[in-house]
Amino acid sequence: MAAIQKIGQLIQQRRDNMRITQKQLAEMADIGINTLYKIETGQANPTLESLQRITDVLGMEITLQVKKV
Template sequence: MHFEELIKTIKERRQVLQVTQETLAEVSGVGLRTIKQFESGKGNPTLLTLQKILEVLGMEVSLKLTNVSLNK
């Protein structure tokens, strides 16, 4: 899942839940500015910030195997 896709998924999830950026900021404990930057594609959030946001939205990070590993 690339960056834009992550953003899109999170943004849509927030909107489905009818939560504003401001509310998300308050509930998650992440600064409003940080959320705005992230959703507008400007940021490179830390894992912790991402997890705080996801938790409020009822989501979590998981890891998936892709096909190509170290090209050996």
């Protein structure tokens, strides 16, 4: 699974667990609902700023790691 699809899936799962609609999350994160839909379905290449807004609302954290070789 591509990274962007995995990110979208994780966001959707967390949103569903918190019982927040796409519309509610989009409003709280101050992003467009179409943008959120595309992120969740792996159709968008979101900016780091958009991801940060979404993850802040959902209580998630973005981290980068060096790959283990």
